[in-house]
Amino acid sequence: MKPRHARNGRRSRRREGAALQLLVVGGAIALVPLFARGGHVASMFKAVAPLGWLMAIAGALLLWWQARERARSATASNDAPASTASRTPAASRPAGHEATAQEAVATPAEPPRPTAWSAEVFDLIEWRRFEAVVEALFTQAGFRTRSQSHGADGGVDLWVYTRYQPDKPVTIVQCKHWHGKRVGVDKVRELRGVMAAHGVVRGQFATTSRFTDEAVAFAKENGINLLDVDALLKLIRSRSAEQQQALLDVALQGEYWRPTCVNCGIKLVLRRPRQGGKPFWGCTRYPACRTTLPLNGTIAALVERQAS
Numbered sequence: 001m002k003p004r005h006a007r008n009g010r011r012s013r014r015r016e017g018a019a020l021q022l023l024v025v026g027g028a029i030a031l032v033p034l035f036a037r038g039g040h041v042a043s044m045f046k047a048v049a050p051l052g053w054l055m056a057i058a059g060a061l062l063l064w065w066q067a068r069e070r071a072r073s074a075t076a077s078n079d080a081p082a083s084t085a086s087r088t089p090a091a092s093r094p095a096g097h098e099a100t101a102q103e104a105v106a107t108p109a110e111p112p113r114p115t116a117w118s119a120e121v122f123d124l125i126e127w128r129r130f131e132a133v134v135e136a137l138f139t140q141a142g143f144r145t146r147s148q149s150h151g152a153d154g155g156v157d158l159w160v161y162t163r164y165q166p167d168k169p170v171t172i173v174q175c176k177h178w179h180g181k182r183v184g185v186d187k188v189r190e191l192r193g194v195m196a197a198h199g200v201v202r203g204q205f206a207t208t209s210r211f212t213d214e215a216v217a218f219a220k221e222n223g224i225n226l227l228d229v230d231a232l233l234k235l236i237r238s239r240s241a242e243q244q245q246a247l248l249d250v251a252l253q254g255e256y257w258r259p260t261c262v263n264c265g266i267k268l269v270l271r272r273p274r275q276g277g278k279p280f281w282g283c284t285r286y287p288a289c290r291t292t293l294p295l296n297g298t299i300a301a302l303v304e305r306q307a308s
Contacts, residue, residue, distance in 0.1 A: 016066050016193055022059030029055065063196035067155060107270055109306075111257055111298050117236050117244060119229055122208040124298055125251050126259040127177035131157050134175055134206045134227075136250045137235060140243055143170075155194035160204075171202040178209040179296055185214040192222045206232060257299060261291045268293060270303065279303055 029051065114121045122130065135145050138160050146159040158173035174191045176183055188205055195203045205211075205219065206227040219226050227235070236247055259268045261283045268281035268291070278300075283289040295303065 015062065016189065019059045019062035019066065020192075020196075022055045022062065025055060060196055060199075063193050064198075067190075067194045067197035107258070109302065110255075111302055113252060114248070117233060117248060119233065121248070121251055122177075122229055122232070123179065123296060125177075125256045127175075127262075128260040129251050129253065129256045130177040130206075130208060131175045132253070133247055133251050134158065134173060134232075136247055137232075138173075140239065140246070155190055156198075158204075169198070169200055171204055172198065172200050173204040173206060176205075176207040176209065178207055180209060182209055183207050183211045183215055185212060185218050188215045188218050188222075188224060188226075191224060192218070195223070208232075259293050261285075261289060263289050263291050270295075 111124060114124065125133075131147065135147055135158055138145050138158065142163075144161040144163065144166065146161070147157060155174065156172045157175045159169045160171045160173060161168070162170055172191075172195060174187070174194075176187065183205070188211070191203050191205055195201070201223055203222075203224040204227060205224055208229050210228045210230075211219070211226050216226060218224075236244055239247070255267060259281050260266065261268055264283060264285055266284060269284055270279050271282035271286075271292075272279045279295060281293040281295065283291045
């Protein structure tokens with residue numbers, strides 16, 4: 001028997017697919033009379049245009065409801081004592097980690113500081129600095145942005161506005177600070193649902209990793225611009241030398257290499273399972289907050305060197 005969460009996930013995707021079909025088909029039926037130049041076909045579509053509008057509205061409402069349910073589930077996950085937040089870039093429990101038996105490990109010295117942009121910068125910085133870099137890219141381009149430092153984000157990391165429409169976002173951005181793991185179509189589909197719920201026609205998905213072929217195809221069909229690590233570096237290098245340095249300063253601000261707790265908004269500390277195992281990042285508010293993150297390769301090497 002399939003796990004309940006797997007069955008629920010499939011049902012959710014089917015509902016979302018049906019809602020998208022309602023929205024697209026209904027919108028097409030409703031809009032044909034606006035472009036047709038008379039004749040029997042135009043008359044026929046004009047007669048059923050009200051039905052098309054109803055279908056489109058029903059589809060949009062279903063997508064909004066799906067997005068709200070996902071946001072509610074994410075919030076519930078954040079409140080669960082043994083879970084990690086959904087916006088965590090690669091949240092997991094390290095091998096050998098017992099939630100009730102942690103001990104602190106001395107924080108390693110700051111790793112060598114990068115002096116120019118490369119993929120290494122994205123590997124080294126924490127998820128919050130990555131989101132700050134993406135936000136800075138939009139502000140450099142003349143947009144206004146709104147972000148959330150921590151907690152459940154409802155599927156949106158950045159809201160982007162123009163000065164001409166300060167109250168209506170022109171696009172929304174989802175960020176995934178992942179190492180190695182490619183972003184799948186399920187994550188891009190979730191962003192599409194949030195876009196529909198908020199009436200936003202363009203979306204942006206930024207990641208330090210890459211996207212699967214299915215995710216790329218879905219994004220092209222649904223007005224979502226994908227920014228993988230190569231696209232981000234290309235965009236950064238298209239800016240002036242001063243702007244590139246400003247972006248690097250944003251990336252390397254503060255303890256850029258030390259992750260922030262996605263629930264509490266405070267810096268994580270190094271911990272190690274008392275029964276043995278690899279060190280990991282954990283929240284200082286443990287056991288009230290049980291957020292954990294694995295170490296990236298650079299920090300893991302520093303910790304190992306420090307311990308030897």
